[in-house]
Amino acid sequence: xxxATVLAGTAGVIAATTSPAQAAAGCRVDYTVSSSWPGGFxxxxxVTNLGxxxxxxxxxxTFTAGQTVTQLWNGSVSQSGGQVTxxxxxxxxxxxxxxxxxxxxNGATTGSNPAPAxxxxxxxxxxxxxxxxxPTGSSxxxxPTGSSxxxxPTASSxxxxPTPSTSAPAGLPCDLYAAGGTPCVAAHxxxxxxxxGYAGALYQVRRSxxxxxxxxxxxxxxxxxxxxxxxxxxxxxxxxxTVIYDQxxxxxxxxxxxxxxxxxxxxxxxxxxxxxxVGGNKVYSLYINPGNSYWRNGSATGIPTGSAPExxxxxxxxxxxNGGCCFDYGxxxxxxxxxxxxxxxxxxxxxxxxxxxxSGSGPWIQADLEYGLYPGGSxxxxxxxxxxxxxxxxxxxxxxxxxxxxxxxxNAQSGSLTTLWDGALPRGYSPMRKQGAIILGSGGDCCIxxxxxxxxxxxxxxxxxxxxxDATESAVQANIVAAGYR
Numbered sequence: 001x002x003x004a005t006v007l008a009g010t011a012g013v014i015a016a017t018t019s020p021a022q023a024a025a026g027c028r029v030d031y032t033v034s035s036s037w038p039g040g041f042x043x044x045x046x047v048t049n050l051g052x053x054x055x056x057x058x059x060x061x062t063f064t065a066g067q068t069v070t071q072l073w074n075g076s077v078s079q080s081g082g083q084v085t086x087x088x089x090x091x092x093x094x095x096x097x098x099x100x101x102x103x104x105x106n107g108a109t110t111g112s113n114p115a116p117a118x119x120x121x122x123x124x125x126x127x128x129x130x131x132x133x134x135p136t137g138s139s140x141x142x143x144p145t146g147s148s149x150x151x152x153p154t155a156s157s158x159x160x161x162p163t164p165s166t167s168a169p170a171g172l173p174c175d176l177y178a179a180g181g182t183p184c185v186a187a188h189x190x191x192x193x194x195x196x197g198y199a200g201a202l203y204q205v206r207r208s209x210x211x212x213x214x215x216x217x218x219x220x221x222x223x224x225x226x227x228x229x230x231x232x233x234x235x236x237x238x239x240x241x242t243v244i245y246d247q248x249x250x251x252x253x254x255x256x257x258x259x260x261x262x263x264x265x266x267x268x269x270x271x272x273x274x275x276x277x278v279g280g281n282k283v284y285s286l287y288i289n290p291g292n293s294y295w296r297n298g299s300a301t302g303i304p305t306g307s308a309p310e311x312x313x314x315x316x317x318x319x320x321x322n323g324g325c326c327f328d329y330g331x332x333x334x335x336x337x338x339x340x341x342x343x344x345x346x347x348x349x350x351x352x353x354x355x356x357x358x359s360g361s362g363p364w365i366q367a368d369l370e371y372g373l374y375p376g377g378s379x380x381x382x383x384x385x386x387x388x389x390x391x392x393x394x395x396x397x398x399x400x401x402x403x404x405x406x407x408x409x410x411n412a413q414s415g416s417l418t419t420l421w422d423g424a425l426p427r428g429y430s431p432m433r434k435q436g437a438i439i440l441g442s443g444g445d446c447c448i449x450x451x452x453x454x455x456x457x458x459x460x461x462x463x464x465x466x467x468x469x470d471a472t473e474s475a476v477q478a479n480i481v482a483a484g485y486r
Contacts, residue, residue: 025051299436
């Protein structure tokens with residue numbers, strides 16, 4: 001059975017495949033229309049593998065009302081008439097048993113926009129249950145005690161009998177976003193892995209004694225940063241953080257904006273300015289002071305551009321802030337210049353009251369959309385805004401690119417998210433004109449020949465393709481709380 005969720009009256013379809021020699025033994029597709037506008041829509045698709053591990057996939061479906069896919073991320077697409085096929089990207093080709101892969105797309109419509117009625121994964125119909133073993137299906141036939149995998153005639157096909165809780169996503173932020181159909185396209189942290197399978201480097205340090213560098217990884221797959229490696233390498237000298245590696249597989253690594261980095265007037269942040277604990281493990285933060293900032297042009301490596309929807313979160317601190325411009329994390333200009341309203345879509349956290357009329361002294365979670373820090377849907381103060389002064393703060397922003405954005409925040413050690421704004425974009429920002437660079441620690445018109453004036457702390461964060469659901473964001477917040485920042 002196809003599990004489909006259609007929102008905002010729009011529909012979209014997406015497809016994926018494995019190599020032709022490898023058939024899927026069963027699958028489920030969760031399809032969500034995340035946004036719509038006259039003549040177009042955005043959609044996200046999550047494909048769950050209910051059979052043996054796949055090392056390549058191809059998802060197919062048919063549009064029945066003349067819809068076309070105009071932009072797709074986390075896969076490649078071909079379309080002939082109404083027939084659409086989406087094939088995996090290199091970095092999401094493997095779907096383990098019980099695991100899932102996700103992609104998103106924008107589409108065009110000429111009228112109605114019905115959701116696809118059926119999907120096939122590598123030629124096998126996605127019914128929400130393992131496929132019935134057919135001709136000589138010994139490789140896919142669940143002969144031994146197949147009762148648990150045998151599709152019973154009760155149409156509870158939406159009920160995943162083969163316990164999808166065995167899926168690779170173990171509840172870390174990027175796993176949760178992917179399961180929700182809005183996969184991470186950039187994920188950064190100096191404190192921990194952001195997906196259960198990540199075992200690579202988190203960041204790079206450079207020591208002053210001999211200018212050599214060392215990558216700092218995790219203590220175990222999906223675990224906390226290995227601070228002992230940094231402590232040993234930096235003993236007796238000072239170190240700075242030169243690179244924060246991207247954990248999404250897109251290569252969106254952030255370099256510092258200064259000589260020896262990606263070029264510019266800033267310097268790298270000190271590597272040992274603040275240590276905290278995650279799950280009882282000592283880790284270090286990225287502790288930004290004026291003159292420190294990081295950047296990457298991700299416009300060709302998956303960061304949403306133009307009016308494509310996106311979501312962002314970060315864990316920061318309410319005790320290390322100022323009103324300087326601008327402690328941001330998110331989508332920014334590839335030119336590193338202020339290129340106009342809507343050229344940015346980044347989370348701001350600090351005490352700046354850009355348009356005046358603020359209530360209290362902050363710090364606040366706002367949206368840096370270029371030409372202003374927006375507390376809500378206009379330059380007027382949003383009465384639902386509130387200060388977040390706790391040691392650890394979760395900040396979230398999502399923007400469908402055409403009509404709507406939302407701001408949320410919480411204490412990162414306890415509690416659920418508070419919605420600060422969920423409504424229309426400010427006048428002049430529809431559609432958005434995002435350029436697809438990534439900024440961390442400064443505003444968009446920094447820092448080629450000027451320096452960052454803000455201070456702030458960054459522990460972790462990610463950018464995702466698509467418009468995350470409230471349920472997904474709540475799950476991410478629950479995981480952050482469970483991580484045990486202290």
